[in-house]
Amino acid sequence: MIKIDLSRILFTVLLPAFIVLSARAQNNNNTTITGRVYDDKSGTGLPGATVHLKGTTHEVVTDQQGRFRFLTGQHLPVEIIVTYVGYQRKEISENRNSNIDIPLTAVSGQLNDVVVVGYGTQNRRDLTSSISTVKQGEVAAQPVASFDAQLQGKAPGLQINSNTGVPGDGVFVRIRGTTSINADNNPLYIIDGVFVNNQTLQTLNTGGRATSPLADLNPADIQNVEVLKDADATAIYGSRGANGVIIITTKRGNFNNAPKLVVDASAGVAKGSRLWGLTTGPQHATLENEYYTNSEADAIALGNTSGEATYATPPFVGNVWNPTAATNRGTPNLQHTYDREHELFRTAGLQNYNLSLSGGNKETQYYFGVGESHQDAIIRPLWFERSSFRFNLDQKVTDWLSVGTSNSFSRSYRKQGRAGDGPDGGLLQSAINTATYLPPTNAAGTPLDYAGFDNLSILIKYYDMHTISLRYIGNVYADAQILPGLKFRSSWSLDWNNYNEFEYWNNFTQDGAAPTNGLASTILTQNSSWVNEQTLTYKTTFGSKSHFGFVVGNTLQSNLIQSTTATGTGFPNNSYTSIASAAITTSSQTWNKGNLASYFGRLDYNWDNRYFLEVSARGDGSSKFGTNNKWGYFPSVGAAWRIKDENFLKTVQWLSDLKLRGSYGITGNQNGISDYAAQGLWSGGYAYPDNGSTYQPGTAPLQLANPNLKWERTAQANIGVDVGLFADRITINANVYDKTTTHELLQLPIPAISGFSTYNSNAGEISNKGYEVGIHSVNLRGKGFSWTTDFSISGNVSKVVSLSTPIYQYSRDWLVIQQGHPLYSFWLYKQLYVDPQTGNSVFQGQVNGTGNTKNAQQLNATVPATARQVMGNAAPKFFGGLNNTVSFAGFDLSALFTYQYGNDVLDLQRYFGEGGGTRDANRVLQSSQLRRWTTPGQITETPRETAYGNNYVLQQNSRFLENGGYIRLKELSVGYTLPAKTTAPLHVKLVRVYVVGSNVWLYTKYQGPDPEANVTSIQTIQGLDLGTPPQPRSVQFGLNVTF
């Protein structure tokens, strides 16, 4: 009998640190047999393998490191049988009683992978839930700063849009659709057990976009990424599981492996492959003159005498070139063309260096990784640089206790700028909105700026805006094997981020010009989040067929974001950039803290590896919610049936696997809302003097309490099937799901007579339904040759089931969230056609006015507000990826295509650039304006240029809504590994040279540079393209050497 030392259990439970305890009492009559079961290729221990002593009924299950230990009355030698799902059964005869090494050989095929799940691992074969895995190397090839951008097209159900080509900026990530309006929609990211912050800490205005905190992580350190999608997989994360969970496992060493040094270096260039088509100076002038001529004719037709006078003389007339004048600027052919677009865009340099050292002995395994990455943006003067260091260690202390740590330190430097919306300081805004005929300087060489946009050369020369992010992500853990099969684990994790922003606008820029005389801001934001976690895991087998396991645990988490801002204006001159030199300084501070306490558990059972059942639950208590609803409970159940192992299918040769899965569960959401959303608050920021100008503190009501505020709740049902064909040469995973989110966390408008405009409450309902299919196929496999294909396709349909008042999005209300419609719907006036006879736009719901001619009636037409309609959608009908990998005689080639279909993009850049002359010198004219109607009978969608009617004055015109579908050759890589006989004499294990291209080819009907572009990081807005830098096309050459 196994004796249990009670004190040890207590110690392990209560003091889960690195405590060495008294040795276990032993029964001297029996033999102790110990050993380890591991993967023969990687050397990784195999947890949960069954070790059986032949001729007895005695069997044990290996621990997390693959070790086993049991007592037996049998005498040596013993016959040991080891079985492990996904591996070949092994039978050995053993003379030793300790340190028995038992390597197992994996059965080929994806279904046998070990998958990281919430608080544990499972074999893909045994999953009842829906989880996708992206493997090592697949998240490190492209030159984007954050690994999430590299997941596009690689996991079914995971939608990734790279909304901007600025490296280090955020990426739009959705797992199975958007569930929330005011709360966060991003998945939960867990790196080596650390719940990491993925909310940007950026405060300074970068033109609408926000930086990605995930860019602090070096993709080269990543071993695996698991995407947890259905409620069965995510409910154990309870209140943070509603948007799915992305678990990142970084590289670790291997026990009993010699040191392995890997050096990887690559360098390359990136360029904007498609830019905006702008008119030349003469084209602009011609179009503007035409606008005047047409407007004058219309004014006469409408009997508008003042209009007739206004448009009598076109501006581009006369023999003298005088472009900045209001009139008589010179005839069109005299106009010059100034190409600001190519002044801004450049060929960007990329460099990436990674070095890692890993290995281990019997008790220790380690991994060191050092990385350095520098990426220029394709627009001046922005760039991104990351230096990172990782140290992972696992140490066996005794045969039952092991401890370990994961640590990542990084420094990310961003040279920033406003690369999106907003006139002042806007890089793209000044480059592609300033009319091309306007000279950048006057005759004396003084820089000129126009229409509120800064002078581009000034911006490029003096742009001074940067951010330094220092980040530590790490944890320590202790694992104790209390009993065979029963393991206790405790861990402490920390995510710490020091984010320091700075900007300085000197007096050449609009923001810093007199009377401001220089403007500087610095913001220091610190985010610290710690998690303490205890889990107890048990795994066992009853008889030969009944497998049972559970995990229970608790966590405590605390998150604190504090920020200090200082701003100064009035600098002595442009050499003084420190706020210390400013004449006027202001400062501010914020402090936000949220705590979460949780209990969770999961039970899994399977009989004969055929019938699987899993039940999990989590209880979360959050400091954010009202006193009446602090705790939320999130249960789920999943079941699977491996039909293949039923007798009637066992003999079907071509079908190697068939499993049916189903799950249902509840998850929650609390992220993204204020930490104090439920509390009644008064603000202290209401200072006012008692007399004179000395300010004294003041207070005022800020927010009403809602003691009933509670969790947003997502119920999700999932049905899936896993199929293996021809000895798993082809594997197919397919899922359909139905997600319904209720009690939406909303800032609900309330009557303003209350003194408040909104109230944090739970209202509204959103549904997401969809499907996803992933196919993996080993097309050819021979000696030294293989060709595999991965294909994925996913579709999601969202619907706002209930919402009391529509919520309009962005300035001018381009999008709307409205009951009965999908999310990401646009709200526009529908232009039906351009009348071929008159050249005027005709809108749905248009009421023609009076007039003698059709033209006059159309110009007098009104389009009532009621005609504005929900139309088009920025979310794709389906999306996915196709990846082909070929390897032959040392060469490897991989080509990843990604695609989206059925999404719309509102081309706001074209809206501003296709103003038909109405904006004259204030805006560029895009070359698409040349398609305007000029001749009766002409079929075009660009109406006749005129100041009258609705052709160019109705802002929300559906004409600018474009098909945003695309197919893109996202990634193309070719590598060559030198033959071992060449490298062996050099004492080098492996040498690989490679070339990687990204965004190599793009097919789309979208007229702008990049159909994925989006101007804002506001999560409920997609498909608004307003001067956002496109994703670059890049090529990198690299060398990878393993010693």
Added chain:
Amino acid sequence: MQRFHPYTIRLRSLIRVLRYLPLLALPVVSGCKKFLTVLPVTDVSDAVTIVDATSSETAVRGVYRTMAENYYGGLYETFGYLGGDDIVWTGSQSVIQQFISHTVAADNDNLESVWSGIYKTINGANQVIAKVPLVVDPTFTAGQQNQLTGEGYFLRALCYFDLARCWGGVPITLVPTTSATQKTSTPRSTLAQTYAQVLSDLNKADSLLLKDTVQNPIRASKEVAWALKARYYLYQQDWANAEAYASEVLADNTFYQLLTPFSSWFQPASAVGTKESVLELSYNATYTNGSRGNWQPPATGGTRQWAPSATIATLLTDSGRGAFVAQTSTGLWYGNLFYRSPATDPSYIIRIAEVYLIRAEARAEQGELSGALSDLNAIRTRAAQPNSTATTQPDIIQAIYNENRLEFALEPHRWFDLVRWGQAATVGVTNPDNLLFPIPTQEITLSNGALTQNPGY
């Protein structure tokens, strides 16, 4: 030794271990309630806001700030001058254009902003009125406590006055808001009831506020309450009371004086809180006055969303008030009353010049023509203009009207005055419905039918 079946061993062992499972929870449960209660430090719980003398003072300052940030210092002023035909629209926002062309739509964003801002101020004042009198604090002198409460009443009176002249009768709320639904179904009061509330609050303020002991135009005092009373009675055409209260204020020439030359009450930049002001709101580098950016041209860091018309610019220049306006390098007029950088310009609520003109108008209406002329000429003299040549009552009244137009060209008077005088037709408004603004659409939607729209919208 007893032999157990291996499974039995495992199960028993497991059960023995699981007995201790609750220990996992121990460290959590004990401190859980505390752990899950996080109190903010930037903003604090509304349970502990007005409890002693100090917190009473901070709450009253907060009401001024709320008023200065959410309603004056930008948008409310535009309601007063945009409709007067002297300001032209030069920007890109049609929300401004609607006021100038008298086609204000109920979904105009600025309507909602100002309406919300005023009621936000009212809620702050209600907090003061409800809680300050209940404070027991030995350091609080009765005078201080009354003064602070009186300021609450004064500010609420100003809010309802400003609401009434924009929208007519409005919902009246007199208690602090404590829940989201508490005031949802409050109906509109009549115009008379709304003005009655103004008067009631002003009387309260009058009785509680202290008289000035130092010059301090950024806070309400008894004299400030009299000044607003004078304006109130003027709007009610209660000429005698208007004259009486104006006279009370004008009697205090220690703290309130017409400054000469004309521009000296706003220039140079250091001229803030001058004796010209009966009440002005204070701004500093942190809390800037939003008016500046809208008036100033891009060359000085503004947007020049709206600007004085060439007509008024000429009139101002010719009437000794040229300092109100300036021209860009390309000859465009812009308003230059709000010009400081950063925008620490005060927001002028009541100037002593207005009190003179109130008394002038009240006297003229009562037939006290010489007294009226003397007040009118005080204003003209200060602007370096000759005395008025008007002699008949109608001419003198019109001369006072004209003087108002010039004296307050860039302040929120003209449109309200035209409505009050029945002269809105002179700026093209003949439909009486358009004398009031529409109630913001969203307010009506959210009121569950309690709020009715003004006719014509």
